[in-house]
Amino acid sequence: MKKSVEILGLPIISITEGRELGISKSLLMDAQNGRVSALIIEDEDWYRGVKLLPYESVIAIGDDAITIISSENILKLNEATEYEPLLDANVRVIDTKAITKSGSIQGKVTEIFIDDDGRIAKCEINAEHPDNAGEVKEITADQVSIFGKQVTIIDSKVPEKGTKLVGTEKKTELGKIETKPAEKVEVAPATEVAAPIVPEPAAESEKKPAETIKHEAEPAKSSADNKAAEERHRRFLLGKKAGRRITTDNGIVIVESGADITEEVLQKAKLANKFVELSMNVQ
Helix, strand or coil: CEEHHHCCCCEEEECCCCEEEEEEEEEEEEHHHCEEEEEEEECCCHHHCCEEEEHHHEEEECCCCEEECCHHHCEEHHHCHHHHHHHHHCCCCCCCEEEECCCCEEEEEEEEEECCCCEEEEEEEECCCCCCCCCEEEEEHHHEEEECCCEEEECCCCCCCCEEEECCEEECCCCCEEECCCEEEECCCCCCCCCCCCCCCCCHHHCCCHHHHHHHHCCCCCHHHHHHHHHHHHHHHCCCEECCCEECCCCCEEECCCCECCHHHHHHHHHCCCHHHHHHCEC
16 A cells, blocks of 8 residues: 555656656546546656556556556557546545535545555545644545545434434544444433544644645756756647647636647646646647
8 A cells, every 4th residue: 555645756667678767747536436547657758748657557666666567558648538537537636625424524635545456545634623723534435425626525424313422432543433333312402412522633743734745756856957848848839729728727717729829828827737738738
């Protein structure tokens, strides 16, 4: 089992060619089935478009590299049409709000744990409520009802009206609840309800902010390398036409389908973190 932070930023190595084929940049999620479908990789020609490594093509994910059979395992976008719906959905899981079916906000998903077959095993949630802000707990994948674009829905049981549960929950490990048969107790209207159980504070080592984790996952690059890559990308995109409408996450149009890609469009795409999506959809 691996955390996403232990996968992102690793080099992709072909064991039959002895070549480094790129860097794992992000995870392509199959939210409906709760698994990682592919790795989005970045190589020296990344400005020419997105490339995908199907998760089933991964031989192993080690501490220092991801190994595959050969470069033929890596797909260009025009060879991976089956993945286009997942790219359009763009569900990331991490940074979504975790909310129970009863409408209780549990916090924000800050990390996911991935089994060897690509399935999400569990999620790490950082509480945001003022009463327990900064506390971290884990939920298993079978406790999740839906992995959504903005919200992760967690299964929960809602007590019947007019009753309360007495001694039904017992704290065990952090973020895990042991459930016992509930005793039904009649409660008159306006009776004080038992105080909610607050998880014990997590260890300081578990409270690492999501921003810090993402920063550590990024491969180290010099300022000069970043500027050179950005300039190549800009020259490649300028003057081309958008293959479809590109919008920000809140629906603001960056460029219409068929419109010219200008400096202004590139600036908007950069600010909205839509460079990769724009690169995938050019004519």
